[in-house]
Structures are given as C-alpha cells and as structure tokens.
Amino acid sequence: MSEPVLELIGLRKAYGALVVTDGVDLCVPHGELHALIGPNGAGKTTLMNQISGNASPSAGEIRLLGETVTHLSVAARARRGMARSFQISSVLPEFTVLENVALSVQARSGSSYRFWSAASREARLNDRAMGALAEVGLQDRAYAPAGQISHGEKRALEIAMALVLEPKILLLDEPMAGTGHEESERITALLRRLKGRYAIVLVEHDMQAVFALADRVSVLVYGKVIASGPPTSIRENAEVRAAYLGDEEFA
Amino acid sequence: MSGEAGALPLAAPAVPRPRAWLVGVVIFCALALAPLAVPFVGGNYLLLIGSRFMILAIAALSLDLLIGYGGLVSFGHAAFIGIGAYATGILAVHGFTEFYIAIPVAMLAGALFALVTGAVAIRTRGVYFIMITLAFAQMAFYVMGSLSAYGGDDGLTLPSRSLVFGSAALKSETVFFYAVLATLIIVTLALRRLVASRFGRVLQGLRQNRQRMEAMGYSAQGFQLTAYVIAGAIGALAGFLLANSTEFVSPAFMTWQRSGDLIIMVIIGGGGTLYGALVGALAFLSLEEGLSHVTDHWKLIFGPLLVLFVIAAPGGIARWLGWRAHE
Ligand SMILES: Nc1ncnc2c1ncn2[C@@H]1O[C@H](COP(=O)(O)OP(=O)(O)O)[C@@H](O)[C@H]1O
Numbered sequence: 326m327s328e329p330v331l332e333l334i335g336l337r338k339a340y341g342a343l344v345v346t347d348g349v350d351l352c353v354p355h356g357e358l359h360a361l362i363g364p365n366g367a368g369k370t371t372l373m374n375q376i377s378g379n380a381s382p383s384a385g386e387i388r389l390l391g392e393t394v395t396h397l398s399v400a401a402r403a404r405r406g407m408a409r410s411f412q413i414s415s416v417l418p419e420f421t422v423l424e425n426v427a428l429s430v431q432a433r434s435g436s437s438y439r440f441w442s443a444a445s446r447e448a449r450l451n452d453r454a455m456g457a458l459a460e461v462g463l464q465d466r467a468y469a470p471a472g473q474i475s476h477g478e479k480r481a482l483e484i485a486m487a488l489v490l491e492p493k494i495l496l497l498d499e500p501m502a503g504t505g506h507e508e509s510e511r512i513t514a515l516l517r518r519l520k521g522r523y524a525i526v527l528v529e530h531d532m533q534a535v536f537a538l539a540d541r542v543s544v545l546v547y548g549k550v551i552a553s554g555p556p557t558s559i560r561e562n563a564e565v566r567a568a569y570l571g572d573e574e575f576a
Numbered sequence: 577m578s579g580e581a582g583a584l585p586l587a588a589p590a591v592p593r594p595r596a597w598l599v600g601v602v603i604f605c606a607l608a609l610a611p612l613a614v615p616f617v618g619g620n621y622l623l624l625i626g627s628r629f630m631i632l633a634i635a636a637l638s639l640d641l642l643i644g645y646g647g648l649v650s651f652g653h654a655a656f657i658g659i660g661a662y663a664t665g666i667l668a669v670h671g672f673t674e675f676y677i678a679i680p681v682a683m684l685a686g687a688l689f690a691l692v693t694g695a696v697a698i699r700t701r702g703v704y705f706i707m708i709t710l711a712f713a714q715m716a717f718y719v720m721g722s723l724s725a726y727g728g729d730d731g732l733t734l735p736s737r738s739l740v741f742g743s744a745a746l747k748s749e750t751v752f753f754y755a756v757l758a759t760l761i762i763v764t765l766a767l768r769r770l771v772a773s774r775f776g777r778v779l780q781g782l783r784q785n786r787q788r789m790e791a792m793g794y795s796a797q798g799f800q801l802t803a804y805v806i807a808g809a810i811g812a813l814a815g816f817l818l819a820n821s822t823e824f825v826s827p828a829f830m831t832w833q834r835s836g837d838l839i840i841m842v843i844i845g846g847g848g849t850l851y852g853a854l855v856g857a858l859a860f861l862s863l864e865e866g867l868s869h870v871t872d873h874w875k876l877i878f879g880p881l882l883v884l885f886v887i888a889a890p891g892g893i894a895r896w897l898g899w900r901a902h903e
Pocket residue numbers: 340343345363364365366367368369370371372
C-alpha cells in the first residue's frame with residue numbers, strides 16, 4: 326500500500342486534568358473515507374482541531390503525506406493539502422456564496438498579493454467557484470450573502486470551499502448536523518461521489534450515513550479509540566454497542 | 577495582471593440603492609467648484625478649511641482600510657501624519673524642498689515605521705492591538721518632541737512650501753487646494769481598486785472570519801501587515817500635505833486625540849466603504865467648526881452627540897444611506 330495521507334501517532338491532549346485525546350493512532354490512506362464516531366464530548370472535534378492545527382496536542386505526532394506537521398500553523402497545513410469544515414458553520418458572512426468559494430479558489434491559484442485588478446472579474450476564479458457550487462447544488466444561491474443562507478446550505482458551501490482547495494485530505498466535522506432530511510441526503514450523496522477522490526475523515530452522528538459511506542470506522546470514547554475497523558465489524562462489536570451505540574440504530 | 581472580463585454575469589443584487597461612488601463624485605465636484613466661491617464667502621479661509629478637510633480625509637481613508645476592511649482598529653494613525661510631516665519639514669530645513677523628493681521620503685518613512693511597529697502590533701488582537709498602536713504612536717510623539725535640533729515641543733517652521741520642479745506654485749492657496757484635491761481623488765480611486773483586488777478580498781475575509789481564512793491557507797499576519805504598511809504610507813502622505821498646508825510641523829500633529837478624531841471620522845461615516853470616511857471627515861470637521869464657534873467646551877457636546885449617533889445609526893452614515901460595506 327502507498328504512503329498514508331494522514332497518520333496520527335500517539336496523539337494526546339489534555340485540558341488540565343481532563344484528557345480529551347488519549348493516545349490516538351490513526352492511519353488514513355488515499356481514497357479512504359474514515360468515519361469517526363463517539364458520544365458527545367468524546368473528543369472528536371478536539372481531535373479534528375489537532376489535525377487541522379486549530380488546537381495543539383500535548384504529545385504525539387501528526388503526519389501529512391509522510392511529513393510531520395505537528396507544529397505547523399493552520400494555514401501552512403492547509404497549503405499542504407488539508408481542508409476542513411467546522412462543526413459550527415464557518416463562512417465569510419458578508420461575502421456572497423460565490424465570493425466565498427472564489428476566495429477559496431484564489432488560495433490555490435497564484436499570488437494573493439495583487440493589489441490592482443478586480444478579483445470579481447477574474448473568470449478563472451469565478452468559473453472554478455461556480456463549478457464547485459454546481460457540484461454541491463448551490464449554484465442558485467451564488468449571489469446570496471453567505472450569512473443569509475440556510476444552515477444546510479452553509480454546510481454545503483463549506484464543502485464547496487474545501488473542494489476547490491484541491492485537498493489531499495478532507496476533514497468534515499458533522500457536515501449533516503442540524504440539516505433537514507433532504508439536505509442531509511444530498512450531502513450523503515455528495516460524499517458518496519467524493520469518496521475515492523480524497524482521503525476523508527468524517528465525524529458524523531447519522532449512523533445510517535456513516536455505515537453507508539465509511540470504509541473504516543473508529544469509535545472514540547473519552548478520548549480513546551476503543552474500536553477501529555470496517556463498518557460491519559464495528560456494527561457487531563459488543564463493546565461499542567455497550568459504550569455508545571443504541572441497538573435501534575442498527576435495525 | 578489578469579483582469580479579463582468574467583464569463584459569468586456577476587449580477588447586481590436585486591435591491592437598488594444609492595450608489596456610494598455617486599456621493600464621492602458629488603463631493604469631488606463640490607470641492608472642485610469651491611474655489612469659485614472664495615470671492616463671496618470666507619476668502620482664503622475657505623481654501624484653508626477645504627485643504628485641511630481633504631488632508632484629514634486622506635488620512636481617514638487610509639485608516640478605513642485598516643478599520644473598515646481589515647478590522648484592525650489602529651489608535652495610532654496620527655503618528656503617520658506626524659512622521660510624514662516631520663520628514664517633509666526636516667528635508668526642507670536641509671534644503672530638499674522638491675515634492676518629488678519629499679513625497680517618497682515621507683511615504684517611505686511612514687511605511688518603515690508601520691513595518692517595524694506593525695510587525696509587533698499585528699501579533700495582538702482586539703483591545704491589545706488598540707493599546708499597542710497607541711503606545712507606538714505616543715512613542716513617536718515623544719521622540720519628535722525631544723528632537724531639539726528640529727524645534728522640540730515648539731515645532732519646526734518650514735522655510736517654504738514644497739517646490740514643484742523649481743516652481744513655487746504651491747504658494748498659491750488655490751493651486752495648493754487643487755493639488756490636495758488631486759491627491760485625494762487619486763488616493764480614493766487607488767484604494768477603491770485595492771479593496772476590490774485579490775489582496776483586498778483576503779483582507780476583508782480575515783476581518784469577517786479569520787479561522788475560515790486560515791483554513792483556506794491564508795496566513796493572516798502577512799496580509800494585515802501589508803495593509804498596515806500601505807495605510808501608514810498614505811497617512812504619511814497626508815502628513816506631507818499637512819506640513820505644506822501650515823508650513824509648520826509640531827508634535828501636536830501626532831497626539832492621541834488626533835488619532836481618536838480619525839477613528840471617529842471613520843465610524844461616523846461608516847467603516848468599510850471608503851466614501852463613508854470622506855463623509856465622516858466632512859461631518860466631523862463641520863461639527864467641530866460649528867460647535868467650536870458656539871462654545872470652547874465643544875467637545876463636551878460633541879462626545880454625547882457621538883454616542884447618540886453611534887446608537888442611532890450603527891454602521892455610520894454610509895449604512896444609514898443603505899450602502900453595502902465593501903461594495
Ligand atoms: N478549549 C477547551 N478547554 C477545556 N475543555 C475543552 C475545550 N475544548 C473541548 N473541551 C472538552 O473536551 C471534551 C471533548 O470535546 P469535543 O472534542 O468537542 O467532543 P465531541 O466533538 O466529541 O463532542 C469535552 O469534555 C469538552 O468539554
């Protein structure tokens with residue numbers, strides 16, 4: 326197998342006495358969708374934050390394409406191919422939906438230290454952005470201010486912004502949380518299409534979606550990975566059921 | 577540079593609203609015609625007031641780049657005016673009176689001060705940024721006040737206004753007025769382009785949501801420091817003009833009160849619109865002028881008025897008129 330895209334080695338993080346990441350090892354090869362599940366407060370978001378650089382681990386190592394990135398800034402990791410969505414939607418509220426994505430395209434296409442020509446007239450940025458909006462089904466909302474679109478649309482917008490970064494790995498923190506049924510189905514369908522193109526780490530509570538999409542599932546409880554394996558084995562794991570999963574979710 | 581027309585129809589938002597640039601055109605036209613009124617009202621005093629307004633408007637515009645677009649509330653912007661003014665004055669004392677020497681030197685001095693102090697200040701945020709920019713400006717204030725060779729606290733009188741290729745044309749208040757107006761228009765148009773450029777978008781993005789911008793790979797500090805340096809250079813350009821206007825330079829040019837006045841201009845006008853800074857400077861100076869004729873304690877009236885205004889019209893005059901920021 327080729328070199329993994331993302332590798333976590335003995336990752337540990339404590340807030341005072343509270344250990345929120347407890348010796349986590351994880352390996353995500355190219356094209357794999359790795360789902361991270363666990364009860365609220367298990368430390369999923371904190372783990373994602375450490376991977377993306379929004380939080381720094383107390384110990385351990387994070388490798389991106391073989392390179393140690395443990396102490397690199399968020400921006401530096403992003404430039405090396407990490408893209409993420411946040412559990413709490415994070416967009417540029419005053420810009421239009423199109424401008425949000427165009428700014429993301431801009432991050433990957435030439436210098437942003439250009440002071441004279443209008444960015445809004447750069448067809449290269451706009452066309453690419455429009456393409457990504459079409460991919461996530463947001464093209465009709467292109468000219469709406471991003472602060473005014475629905476919650477589900479913001480989730481989709483975040484994914485579009487991540488896609489145009491041409492990432493090596495996508496980190497998605499509960500992309501379906503708080504979205505309506507239709508929207509979450511749309512995002513599931515989108516993830517199914519994206520699967521295989523990128524390595525993806527997906528934190529999600531929607532078990533149907535997780536088991537439908539994941540190549541591998543890791544279960545996090547109190548900061549520890551208590552089980553990791555293909556969806557079928559996780560589904561049958563008694564410890565996992567006891568610790569976390571309600572039986573009705575597997576009906 | 578790539579400025580090819582977009583293939584997409586970049587549809588204007590549906591709601592029609594007063595175009596901000598129209599206000600700019602109106603202000604510029606009114607200014608261009610103002611000297612015609614000199615024989616009837618105010619005499620040269622009118623030109624002096626007009627020049628002073630435009631000079632402070634230039635400084636306010638550059639501060640709007642920081643506050644309105646970058647979210648960087650600098651409380652030390654008067655320092656750049658002072659540095660530009662002192663650069664001009666000191667050069668003049670030593671016989672360098674050509675504008676084409678004074679302007680680049682003044683702007684470079686402002687840019688350099690911005691680069692050095694900004695590199696420290698930009699590492700802080702919010703209130704700390706306000707405090708540290710204030711501290712650096714106070715430092716510049718005291719340094720200039722201690723330059724006994726250049727007048728110390730008493731200031732420095734310029735031997736003359738800057739020369740234009742050997743000519744003393746700027747001696748004429750009318751010519752000087754138009755030179756300032758031309759500078760104001762150039763600065764306004766250049767900043768309009770800047771805020772709409774790739775760089776301008778990044779700067780605004782960082783104000784709206786730094787976390788998101790960093791997740792895209794933008795390093796905040798480089799962009800913010802660049803904006804700070806540009807604003808510093810333009811502030812120093814205003815200082816060059818101010819020194820020429822009064823033919824005098826003193827540490828009083830760079831008091832923290834002046835920095836505060838500039839912030840107030842941006843806030844009254846509405847940050848993040850540029851034309852708002854123009855309107856804000858005009859409103860501020862008119863109020864100052866009007867109230868100071870009524871009473872010496874005009875600031876006692878002005879302060880509460882300002883608070884009321886900010887409560888009544890958050891977003892300033894610009895938002896009041898329905899302009900969208902960063903339009
Ligand atoms: N900045 C912080 N300071 C202290 N405790 C934190 C901080 N961030 C998260 N936590 C704690 O860490 C634990 C894990 O949180 P989180 O990663 O958000 O869990 P999850 O995403 O799995 O619901 C929680 O108990 C939370 O209260």
